[in-house]
Amino acid sequence: MTYTNKTQQLLDKLQLDHPLIQAPMVGVSSPPLAAAAASRGALGSLGLSGGSAAAVENAYAAVSKLSQQPVNLNFFCHARPTGNDTKQTQWLQYLKPLFAELGANAPKKIAAPYGTFDDEPETLAALLDCNAAIVSFHFGLPAQASVQALRDNGTFVLASATSITEAKWLVAVGVDAVIAQGWEAGGHRGRFATDQQDEQLSTLLLVQQLTQDLDVPIIAAGGINDGTSAAAALTLGAAAVQMGTAFVSCPESMASKAYRAALAQPHRQSIMTTVFSGRESRGLKNRVTEVLDPFAALAPDYPIAYDAGKALAAAAAVTQSEQHIQNYSPLWAGEGFRHNRSLPAAELVTQIVEELANAES
Ligand SMILES: Cc1cc2nc3c(=O)[nH]c(=O)nc-3n(C[C@H](O)[C@H](O)[C@H](O)COP(=O)(O)O)c2cc1C
Incomplete structure (x- = not known):
């Protein structure tokens, strides 16, 4: 298989055999998942949310027992939320009937369940201490000095962009590569240029435009679930x-049985919603999105709203009912979910690589 110079340089730099990254996914990606992806020459990633020194140290300790390959650690750089007690109390009123359907009480108060990368300077210090090889950011970047410190220490820095404006800004600050996250992508949309209207570009259009305008490697993310669509992006x-x-859907992921089962139901719809967390994210339509989507504009800021979304999912988990878990928890899924395969991650990587080779020949 012949790759472009850009791809080959990226593979050499990140010590990979294949141009495939298992995405960081808070609550879903696990050290065994990352290690299994890495065992077949892909890049494994772990999502560490806002981060902490302990999270960094634990992640490296867990992965290094399973793999000698570099791993990508990922952090959120969202803007700090503005708390508003009235708005939060009102939002909980909208959620109350959903909690009641589960026989549970809505929380009395909600607050941001995690901070943003810059809130804990110890996280950066830990990454520098561990000589982190690869770090990625979602929802923007930390302070420019933090990006510079990582790069000066030899860390390869990636970040997500959903538009040309965002990508150019990331490159100006100094990232090594841009993740072009299209509208099809599962999980939270990494958009941060919120003063601009969202063009909702598809992954392939975004990739085309970014590769024309920018020199850094562009990594396509969104709706790519097999080697054939990966080949289209390359x-x-x-x-x-x-x-x-x-x-x-890999057995090494931390997804619940109910979540995996929902992904295997082809009649499901993947939709963009803000009601679980206060921020755009793509997942399977369910009872929560049906009931709350009409009131989405009233949701508190991300991630304050997520405190309520997580409490609802926890109440559903207590019932141990697959139907309840599917109806009341976020089931993040990109538009390509119908192509999912429930294979061990190493086998999945091998199949995708074979498909990629066949598509290119
Ligand atoms: C369950 C789930 C959790 C995710 N969590 C994160 C995360 O913690 N950090 C991040 O940068 N991206 C996260 N994403 C987005 C991915 O990085 C990537 O953009 C997306 O999965 C690509 O689209 P696809 O799901 O269609 O492959 C998540 C995606 C999913 C499906």
């Missing part, structure tokens, strides 16, 4: 692809 100039939803 043909359009992507240096690599990042797949999230495809890896949720």
Whole structure:
């Protein structure tokens, strides 16, 4: 298989055999998942949310027992939320009937369940201490000095962009590669240029435009669940692809049985919603999105709203009912979920690589 120079350089730099990244997914990606992806020459990733020194140290300790390959650690850089007690109390009133359907009480108060990367300077210090090889950011970047410190220490820094404006800004700050996250992508949309209207570009269009305008490697993310669609992204100039939803169904992921079962139901719909967390995210339509989507504009800021969304999912988990878990929890899924395969991650990587080779020949 012949790759472009950009792809080959990226593979050499990240010590990979294949231009495939298992996406970081908070609550879903696990050290065994990352290690299994890495065992077949892909890049494994772990999602560490806002981060902490302990999270960094634990992640490295867990992965290094399973793999000698570099791993990508991922962090959120969202803007700090503005708390508003009235708005939060009102939102909980909207959620109350959903809690009641589960025989549970809505929480009395909600607050941001996690911070943003810059809130804990110890996280950066831990990454520098551990000589992190690869770090990625979602929802923007930390302070420029933090990006610079990582790069000066030899860390390869990636970040998600959903538009040309965002990608150019990331490159100006100094990232090594841009993840082009299309509208099809599962999980949270990494958009951060919120003063601009969202063009909702598809992954392939975004990749095409970014590869024309920018010199850094562009990594395609969104709706890519097999080697054939990966080949399409590489043909359009992507240096690599990042797949999230495809890896949720692997036995090494931390996804619940009910979540996996929902992904295997082809009649399901993947929709963009803000009601679980206060921020755009793509997942399977369910009871929560049906009831709350009409009131989405009233949701508190991300991630304050997520406190309520997580409490509802926890109440559903207590019932141990597959139907309740599917109806009242976020089931993040990109538009390509119907192509998912419930294979061990190493086998999935091998199949995708074979499909990629066949598509290119
Ligand atoms: C369950 C799930 C959780 C995710 N969590 C994160 C995360 O913690 N950090 C991140 O940068 N991206 C996260 N994403 C987005 C992925 O990085 C990637 O953009 C997306 O999965 C690509 O689309 P696909 O799901 O269609 O492959 C998540 C995606 C999913 C499906």
